[in-house]
Amino acid sequence: MRLCADVGGSFIDLAAFDAEARIVWRRKVATPVADWAAFGAVFAEAVATVPCSAVSIATAGLVDPASGVVTSANVPCIDGRALARDLATALALPVRVVNDADAFVLAEATLGAGRGHDRVFGIILGTGVGGGLVERGRIVSGAGGIGGEWGHGQVIHASPRAPDAMPVFACGCGRQGCLDTIGSARGLERLHRFLHGVEADSIAITRGSEAGDVQAAATVAWFCDLLGGPIAMLLHAVSATIVPVGGGLANATALIAALDARVRANLLTPVTTPVVVPGQLGNEAGLIGAFVAGG
Ligand SMILES: [Zn+2]
Structure with a gap:
């Protein structure tokens, strides 16, 4: 299973997807915008509840494709951080991070209005x-x-x-x-x-x-x-x-x-x-x- 998250300035929407791309677990928590340890704990608790082999995150803000550094005005605790690398270290799991607008378009291109x-x-x-x-x-x-x-x-x-x-x-x-x-x-x-x-x-x-x-x-x-x-x-x-x-x-x-x-x-x-x-x-x-x- 893969843990996926949509990280916004107010809430983190979490879901575990099975291999058939079905959502089998769902949770929504307030975003600990200024506390990196608490931010990491949200994901640690999720993967402790639902065993997952990888984590994928969509987040507001730019994600530099070369360095992985996130620029986020809404979530200061991830601003300036190589989020995928740091979270992968904390969770001992592979982590992918994409911009939330890119995630929206990728989803619509694959399964929504942009199919074909x-x-x-x-x-x-x-x-x-x-x-x-x-x-x-x-x-x-x-x-x-x-x-x-x-x-x-x-x-x-x-x-x-x-x-x-x-x-x-x-x-x-x-x-x-x-x-x-x-x-x-x-x-x-x-x-x-x-x-x-x-x-x-x-x-x-x-x-x-x-x-x-x-x-x-x-x-x-x-x-x-x-x-x-x-x-x-x-x-x-x-x-x-x-x-x-x-x-x-x-x-x-x-x-x-x-x-x-x-x-x-x-x-x-x-x-x-x-x-x-x-x-x-x-x-x-x-x-x-x-x-x-x-x-
Ligand atoms: Zn402008």
Whole structure:
């Protein structure tokens, strides 16, 4: 059996998979974000309860493919640590660690919305923007583990004639105008505030748009306009043919359908079937991706 975990800033979701990829044991515990010994103990207790021969972890943050060092803002006790090596030493078991967005795409490419496609570019539209590229069942990590991180790099610029007309927001990466600032659930809310001067959460905006609210519909339309071109450009660049969507906005089916239409309008080769589609594996994508990544 293999122990798989999806490590987030609030919870660690644990599952033991048998050889037929069935989940035979499951547990969810609060993440000991600042205590490495307690973090290791979560895994030690799990493998003491369910005998496993290997451990696979999906975690938020970058995983450097060369050094194995994790960069994590949400879980300080693993930040800067060669997590796979250190946990393997503590548990005396082989440990594999992958980025959680990569795990999502790997799961969807293997068992979900991306089945049958050679190249799958999955995107996360959640608290922020993330993503990953999977080619024939293999994660394309890129230098420093940034493969698939399409949310950063300035895309939105102010016009010199109307400096306040465009939503050029400061990004957490230190730049401004990144898609991460407008492409997530928080970004949808920022756009709504910028456009209408009104505070609303992303669920109210997407539901309002579906119900015919003019302001919400304008926000959703602008959101799709701003993201549609860059996503199409990504698909051209990497020759991916399907874009499973994860994160909270994946549940906003009308928004995803509108984004899909905007992306397809920008594709050089006409496609008659949906390209941007909700992921099919829900909250278990991270665990399943960790399992698949572990081989
Ligand atoms: Zn940025």
